[in-house]
Structure formats: structure tokens, C-alpha cells
Amino acid sequence: MSRLPKLSEQIQDVSDPRDFLRTKLPELVDLDTLLRCHICKGFIKTPVLTPCGHTFCSLCIREYLNRELKCPLCLAELRESMLRSEFLVNEIIASYVGLRSKLLEIARSGPDGTVPHSDTSLIEIAPGDEGAHELSGDDDLQIIETRRNRPAKRNAEIVLMPSKKSRRDSEKPGISSMISKSKSPALPEDSAECPICQKHFPLEYLQRTHLDECLTMGSLGAAAKPTSPPKIGKASNETTVSVQPAAERISEPSVSANTTHSNRYLESGQKQGVARLAKLNFSSMSMQQLKSKLTSLKLSTIGSRQQLINRYNHYEMLWNSNFMDSIEPLEEKELRRRLASWEATHNSSEGTLRKGNISKLLNKNSTTRIKDFKTDRFDRKGWILAHQQEFNELLEEARHNLAKANKMKYSASNQDEVEDAEQAESHPNSISCEKGEIPSNQLVVKTEEISTSSQGTTGV
Amino acid sequence: MASLPKRIIKETERLVSDPVPGITAQPHEDNLRYFQVTIEGPQQSPYESGVFQLELFLPDDYPMEAPKVRFLTKIYHPNIDRLGRICLDVLKTNWSPALQIRTVLLSVQALLASPNPNDPLANDVAEDWIRNEDAAIAKAREWTQLYAK
Numbered sequence: 289m290s291r292l293p294k295l296s297e298q299i300q301d302v303s304d305p306r307d308f309l310r311t312k313l314p315e316l317v318d319l320d321t322l323l324r325c326h327i328c329k330g331f332i333k334t335p336v337l338t339p340c341g342h343t344f345c346s347l348c349i350r351e352y353l354n355r356e357l358k359c360p361l362c363l364a365e366l367r368e369s370m371l372r373s374e375f376l377v378n379e380i381i382a383s384y385v386g387l388r389s390k391l392l393e394i395a396r397s398g399p400d401g402t403v404p405h406s407d408t409s410l411i412e413i414a415p416g417d418e419g420a421h422e423l424s425g426d427d428d429l430q431i432i433e434t435r436r437n438r439p440a441k442r443n444a445e446i447v448l449m450p451s452k453k454s455r456r457d458s459e460k461p462g463i464s465s466m467i468s469k470s471k472s473p474a475l476p477e478d479s480a481e482c483p484i485c486q487k488h489f490p491l492e493y494l495q496r497t498h499l500d501e502c503l504t505m506g507s508l509g510a511a512a513k514p515t516s517p518p519k520i521g522k523a524s525n526e527t528t529v530s531v532q533p534a535a536e537r538i539s540e541p542s543v544s545a546n547t548t549h550s551n552r553y554l555e556s557g558q559k560q561g562v563a564r565l566a567k568l569n570f571s572s573m574s575m576q577q578l579k580s581k582l583t584s585l586k587l588s589t590i591g592s593r594q595q596l597i598n599r600y601n602h603y604e605m606l607w608n609s610n611f612m613d614s615i616e617p618l619e620e621k622e623l624r625r626r627l628a629s630w631e632a633t634h635n636s637s638e639g640t641l642r643k644g645n646i647s648k649l650l651n652k653n654s655t656t657r658i659k660d661f662k663t664d665r666f667d668r669k670g671w672i673l674a675h676q677q678e679f680n681e682l683l684e685e686a687r688h689n690l691a692k693a694n695k696m697k698y699s700a701s702n703q704d705e706v707e708d709a710e711q712a713e714s715h716p717n718s719i720s721c722e723k724g725e726i727p728s729n730q731l732v733v734k735t736e737e738i739s740t741s742s743q744g745t746t747g748v
Numbered sequence: 749m750a751s752l753p754k755r756i757i758k759e760t761e762r763l764v765s766d767p768v769p770g771i772t773a774q775p776h777e778d779n780l781r782y783f784q785v786t787i788e789g790p791q792q793s794p795y796e797s798g799v800f801q802l803e804l805f806l807p808d809d810y811p812m813e814a815p816k817v818r819f820l821t822k823i824y825h826p827n828i829d830r831l832g833r834i835c836l837d838v839l840k841t842n843w844s845p846a847l848q849i850r851t852v853l854l855s856v857q858a859l860l861a862s863p864n865p866n867d868p869l870a871n872d873v874a875e876d877w878i879r880n881e882d883a884a885i886a887k888a889r890e891w892t893q894l895y896a897k
């Protein structure tokens with residue numbers, strides 16, 4: 289299959305479950321859908337579970353709960369204090385996300401097996417992957433005894449295994465830290481591989497900035513794109529080792545990634561020492577009290593009362609998501625940095641509403657104030673100039689894909705599967721609507737897994 | 749490109765590449781949060797064979813906040829007022845960020861298929877509808893012929 293043009297790679301970075309629709313593995317549409325947040329549509333980041341059994345990104349659901357005290361999926365009553373983190377889901381998703389582009393590549397390869405660098409079909413590769421996973425699981429259980437028997441394999445892991453986790457491990461008790469302790473010495477000091485885009489970055493940069501962008505904020509590939517100039521430029525200045533040629537990675541089962549995620553999961557647990565930030569009743573607080581509260585959190589006290597309130601509210605959300613939910617909490621310093629970048633785009637003087645996390649993305653370019661869209665202050669000209677061409681390209685690309693998809697539909701050998709997958713994906717939406725059940729029970733009109741899972745509980 | 753939320757790009761791409769039958773939605777070239785929408789009147793409804801123009805706007809807090817949708821084409825319907833505003837719970841109290849542009853437009857289409865005069869927005873229309881449904885439906889047909897061509 290021919291190499292896709294650049295822009296469509298960007299669109300792929302805004303990945304969609306339907307990427308798997310017309311591949312050899314359309315079944316993956318379902319899995320890919322399940323691992324996504326129904327608020328932001330991205331892969332769930334720092335998953336939290338509700339009592340009604342639904343899972344969202346910690347930040348997405350916390351932000352929503354500032355507006356409505358109900359579950360977005362089933363409308364059951366919900367409060368922030370009811371949320372529980374799901375470390376296992378976190379690692380499953382991270383593991384999948386790390387594999388996804390590889391899966392897609394394999395699933396898209398031609399019927400003659402035109403995968404670059406190998407003639408392996410997925411069917412052959414999958415058991416290998418699984419085997420590797422099981423092996424590493426065994427390692428963990430048998431602790432260190434067997435480890436020395438396979439130095440070569442470990443070495444391979446060492447090189448690929450980036451995270452600061454392994455350094456932290458030395459301070460931690462527990463099975464996996466005993467294993468990883470022995471790995472640490474061989475780690476390239478400051479370079480680490482992003483589990484998502486598999487590019488190498490300076491460790492600190494990866495953790496502080498890149499991972500976040502790559503995973504959730506995923507600013508449309510700007511971060512994840514291997515060719516993205518600023519990030520890579522920065523990375524290559526500081527990166528010491530580029531571990532493996534990309535081509536080799538394709539055939540190599542991601543042993544290291546599995547181990548990392550398993551380890552992270554094993555090490556996860558109740559965090560200590562950091563208290564939840566409370567919601568404040570601002571109406572009973574003086575300006576002075578408000579300021580001293582912010583000061584105690586090392587936050588700025590500049591701005592109007594409303595700005596201070598917004599600042600606290602947003603920080604409280606970042607804080608609680610980070611320290612209550614995250615498997616690997618960031619430092620306060622980093623939270624303050626995120627607060628600042630949020631404020632740069634949201635907390636303007638007239639802002640009285642709490643602004644969406646998502647809209648933060650709108651405004652990397654501070655000259656374009658999306659926030660003022662509805663007012664005359666919005667710089668429409670600038671906005672158009674900045675984005676129209678890209679957007680036209682996007683639409684062009686979408687049409688192109690549609691045409692291509694239609695063509696493929698007829699030539700595809702696995703036509704049945706394709707159609708099944710299509711039905712699975714689009715049918716539930718249209719069915720419930722076309723039957724006209726809508727006005728009384730709108731929330732049935734959602735994607736597949738919702739309608740099945742919420743049927744029992746929906747009491748709209 | 750990095751400045752548009754991922755979710756909006758995703759939805760837009762999908763709306764264009766995989767349109768809902770009977771519904772089109774195109775982002776306005778001046779404003780990528782503003783969509784020009786057409787909905788075909790559902791079969792066996794008084795709006796059959798009509799094509800209705802709507803506008804849809806994604807507020808900057810979308811998806812925390814519901815999209816704003818309004819009919820531009822004149823329509824005789826108990827849940828749609830003279831300004832084209834729509835009485836539809838998913839656009840108001842029952843909005844959930846788990847919904848999306850697609851599902852909202854499907855709901856609007858479904859509302860055309862099943863007008864609900866007991867939850868009216870246009871009171872006079874709803875009264876007509878309750879008092880004499882046949883006449884109201886005839887009038888809705890007539891308006892469809894007049895305005896939604």
C-alpha cells in the first residue's frame with residue numbers, strides 16, 4: 289500500500305477507531321473505541337471509575353462534575369469524591385497506545401503481506417507478543433532467580449526502557465523494583481522513549497511536556513509527529529542515544545513496553561502524604577482569605593476576585609486529579625506550570641465561567657483569542673488566515689479518504705468483515721433515532737457500548 | 749492545526765467523510781466552530797421532501813456545553829419557534845459530553861419525525877396541533893412546500 293501523504297498522517301494522529309475499519313482487523317474498531325474517553329474522544333488518560341461502572345479521563349470527568357453532578361453516560365448521580373482511579377486500565381491503555389501504530393500498520397498491509405521488513409501477518413505476530421508478555425509476567429513472579437539466565441533479553445529491555453520509574457524504583461520496596469534496580473545502571477541517563485510515538489526525548493522533557501501532549505492533549509500530532517521540528521529539535525540536542533532503527537521495531541515484540549506497564553501496575557498503590565484540595569465556599573471568604581489560600585499553595589494572588597476564584601478552582605481540579613488519581617503524580621511545580629498555561633488562555637479579566645480543558649487547546653497562539661469568538665473582539669481574520677488552509681486540506685483529505693474507502697469497499701477481499709464493522713459502528717446511532725424514540729429518551733442515541741451498558745440504568 | 753481541539757477535528761472529519769443519511773454538516777469557512785447544516789424531512793412526516801437549513805455552533809466550552817442549533821428555514825412544528833430555536837432536551841438539560849454533533853443532528857431529525865405538542869416551544873403551533881392535528885399537519889406540509897425547497 290502506498291505511503292500516505294503527510295497531512296493524512298496528521299489526521300491519523302487525531303486517531304479514530306475507524307482507522308481499523310477497512311483493515312484486515314476491523315474487530316479492533318471495537319477495542320479501540322472501548323479504550324477512549326466519551327468526553328474528549330481521546331484515549332483515556334488517568335482513568336477513573338464511577339460507581340455506575342463508567343470510566344473517563346480524570347480531568348475530563350472532574351471538569352464536567354464542576355457543572356453537573358451526574359455521569360455523562362448513564363446520568364446516574366455522581367460526585368467527585370466517588371471517583372476511583374483505575375491503574376490497571378491506565379496501563380492497559382498505555383500499552384495499547386504504544387502498540388497501536390504497529391497494529392495499524394500490520395492490519396493495513398496488503399493481502400500479499402507487504403509489511404515492510406517482514407512477511408509476517410498479524411496472526412503470526414500476535415502469539416509472539418502474547419508469549420513475550422507471559423514471559424515477562426513469569427519473570428515478575430519468580431522475582432530475580434531467573435533473571436540472570438537471560439541477560440541478553442534483559443539488555444534489550446534496558447535500552448528500551450526509559451522511564452524515571454526505574455530510577456525511582458531504587459527508593460521503593462516491592463517485587464518489580466528489585467528487578468528494575470538491576471536495570472538502572474545501564475539506562476541511558478537522560479534519554480527516554482515515548483511509549484506512544486516511540487520517539488526519543490530527554491527524560492525530563494518527555495515527562496513534563498511531551499507525554500502529556502502526545503497522549504491526551506495530543507495537539508494533532510504536532511507533538512507526536514516524528515517530523516515535528518520544534519520538539520525533535522529540542523530532543524535531538526539533548527538526546528544521547530537513538531536506540532533502535534524504526535524498521536527493527538516493527539518485528540520486535542514490545543517486550544519492554546509490556547514489562548514497563550506491568551511493573552508500573554505492580555508498583556501502583558495508595559499515595560500518601562498529599563491531601564485532597566477542598567472545594568471552597570467563596571461567598572463566605574474575604575479577598576484576604578482568598579489570597580492567603582492561594583499563597584499557601586504558592587499561587588499568584590494577582591487579579592480580580594473572580595480570577596482568583598477561577599485560579600483556585602482550576603488548580604483544585606489539577607491537584608486532585610494528579611494526586612488522587614494519577615498513577616505517577618507530577619510535582620507541584622508542574623501543576624503550577626499547567627495552571628499558568630491554562631490561565632494564559634482562559635482566565636481573562638471578564639472570564640466568569642470555568643472554561644473547558646479542551647478549549648485550552650484552541651489557543652496555543654495567544655494572538656487568536658477563541659474565547660472571544662462570540663464577541664466582536666475575536667480576530668476572525670487572523671483565525672481564518674491561520675487555520676483555513678489547514679482545515680481545507682483536512683476536508684480535502686477526508687473526501688479523499690471517503691472516495692478511497694468506497695473504492696476499497698468493492699475490492700476488499702474481506703468485504704463482509706468490513707460491512708459488519710460498519711454496522712457495528714454506525715448502526716446503533718441511526719437505529720434508535722430512525723425509530724423515533726428520541727424525544728423521550730435521547731441518550732439512547734449514543735455509540736454502541738453505551739446503549740448496551742446503560743440500558744439497565746438509564747432512567748431519563 | 750494544533751489550535752483546534754482534537755475532538756472537533758475528529759467530529760468534523762467524520763461528518764464529512766461518513767455523513768449521516770439525510771444530514772449534511774459543513775464547517776463555515778470563516779469559523780470552524782460554525783456549521784451549516786441541512787436536514788431532509790423524514791419520510792412519512794409532514795416535512796417529507798423538504799430540505800431544512802440549520803446552523804450549529806460549538807461554544808468554546810464544547811463538549812462540556814451543548815452545541816447551539818437553530819433552524820434557519822421556516823418550519824411549522826410545535827417544538828420549534830419562529831426564531832428557529834429548538835426545544836430538545838439533549839440541547840438543554842439532558843446534554844452530556846458523551847453526545848456529539850452527529851447524535852444531536854439525529855435527534856433533531858427525529859424530532860421532525862415525531863413532533864411533541866405536549867412539550868411545546870411554539871405555543872400557538874402546539875395549540876393548533878392539539879386542537880386539530882390534521883389541520884396542523886396539513887399546514888406543516890404546506891410550509892414545507894413553501895419554504896423548505
Ligand SMILES: [Zn+2]
Nearest residue numbers: 325328345348
Ligand atoms: Zn477524556
Ligand SMILES: [Zn+2]
Nearest residue numbers: 340342359362
Ligand atoms: Zn455512568
Ligand SMILES: [Zn+2]
Nearest residue numbers: 482484485502
Ligand atoms: Zn510521543
